Amino acid sequence: MIYENEKLSKYNWFNLGGLARIxxxxxxxxxxxxxxxxxxxxxxxxxxxxxxxxxxxxxxGFDGVIIKLGKNFAYTKLLEDNKIEVGAATLDxxxxxxxxxxxxxxxxxxxxxxxSIGGAIMMNSGCYGYDISKIFFSLKAMNLSGELKSxxxxxxxxxxxxxxxxxxxxxxxxxxxxxxxxxxxxKNKQISLINKKKESQPSKIKTxxxxxxxxxNKKAWELxxxxxxxxxxxxxxxxxxxxxxxxxxxxxxxxSDIEALIEKVKKEVFLKTGINLELEIKIIGxx
Numbered sequence: 001m002i003y004e005n006e007k008l009s010k011y012n013w014f015n016l017g018g019l020a021r022i023x024x025x026x027x028x029x030x031x032x033x034x035x036x037x038x039x040x041x042x043x044x045x046x047x048x049x050x051x052x053x054x055x056x057x058x059x060x061g062f063d064g065v066i067i068k069l070g071k072n073f074a075y076t077k078l079l080e081d082n083k084i085e086v087g088a089a090t091l092d093x094x095x096x097x098x099x100x101x102x103x104x105x106x107x108x109x110x111x112x113x114x115x116s117i118g119g120a121i122m123m124n125s126g127c128y129g130y131d132i133s134k135i136f137f138s139l140k141a142m143n144l145s146g147e148l149k150s151x152x153x154x155x156x157x158x159x160x161x162x163x164x165x166x167x168x169x170x171x172x173x174x175x176x177x178x179x180x181x182x183x184x185x186x187k188n189k190q191i192s193l194i195n196k197k198k199e200s201q202p203s204k205i206k207t208x209x210x211x212x213x214x215x216x217n218k219k220a221w222e223l224x225x226x227x228x229x230x231x232x233x234x235x236x237x238x239x240x241x242x243x244x245x246x247x248x249x250x251x252x253x254x255x256s257d258i259e260a261l262i263e264k265v266k267k268e269v270f271l272k273t274g275i276n277l278e279l280e281i282k283i284i285g286x287x
Contacts, residue, residue, distance in 0.1 A: 002023070004022060006019060006020045008062065011049060012057055012208065013055075013208045014056055015206050016249060016255045016258065017056070018061025018285065020061060021064060022064070023068070024039075025068050025070045026069060027071075029142070032067075035067075036146040040143075040145055045065065046067065048067045048068075050119030051115040051119065052208075054209055054210075055208065056208060056255055056258055056283045058284065059254050059285075060285050069170075074094075076094065082177065083176065084107075084176050086117045086173065086174050088117055088118030089117075090117050091117075092113040093110065105181030107178050108186060109127055111194050112193050112196075113125045118171040121139060121163070122165065122171070132158070136156070136176065137152075137175040137177040138151060138174070138175045139156075139171055139175070141172055149169065161213050161280055200242070202242045202248070207240065207247060207249070210246065211245050211265075211281055212279060213279070215275050219245075224239070224245060226273070227269045232261060234257050235254060236249060236250040236251065237253045237261040238250060239261070239265075247261055255285075
């Protein structure tokens with residue numbers, strides 16, 4: 001389905017943002033291929049949106065094409081040797097639960113990662129000492145010309161919260177590699193990690209997770225707190241009292257409020273520590 005002037009606030013966890021000039025939700029690979037062959041090379045701005053769990057769309061919206069994979073791209077399939085094929089739109093928690101039910105260990109941490117597997121690959125998402133690079137086996141993607149591409153684990157270099165894949169790729173499916181394990185032990189590990197997250201991070205509120213990446217050998221939340229930024233409020237945007245690296249929409253914030261708070265915190269942390277914090281969330285649109 002192709003939508004014009006679609007409200008982006010419906011598609012991200014902040015519930016913020018203006019209109020997308022074109023919003024496309026493909027239902028199949030053929031659907032996506034046909035669309036990209038028609039629009040892919042013509043459009044300068046194309047952005048692939050996952051679950052919207054780490055995306056701040058600006059109030060001005062997006063003068064281009066937003067692509068959000070439809071429900072047929074959300075699936076899990078058991079393969080041989082403790083491998084799982086996963087559609088790119090599948091939620092990370094769903095993948096972790098599927099692995100657990102099939103006695104496959106190593107994917108428990110995905111229970112704590114908001115978002116979808118496609119986004120997890122692009123961000124090399126992780127927590128508590130684990131990340132997607134440790135369980136990645138291969139993927140299939142499509143470039144903006146509609147051509148299919150395949151990549152093995154040896155062809156991708158993962159880094160902290162990123163990789164060397166080109167930005168013109170739309171991930172379609174991923175194969176993840178786990179290990180054979182005990183179902184009860186796997187479930188207990190899931191529960192332990194989820195509880196650990198609940199104790200330290202806010203939930204059921206309008207936030208997009210960690211705002212900044214952790215600098216080497218440092219914690220972003222500690223730098224924010226030590227720079228006396230924990231109680232900062234700009235408009236309807238504030239910092240979580242539970243975790244200083246989580247920025248919140250109180251319910252009446254604008255994207256500009258969130259971005260102004262981000263800039264203020266960056267400035268204060270740099271003045272106090274000399275460290276220039278890098279964003280983990282994506283800010284999309286013209287300022």
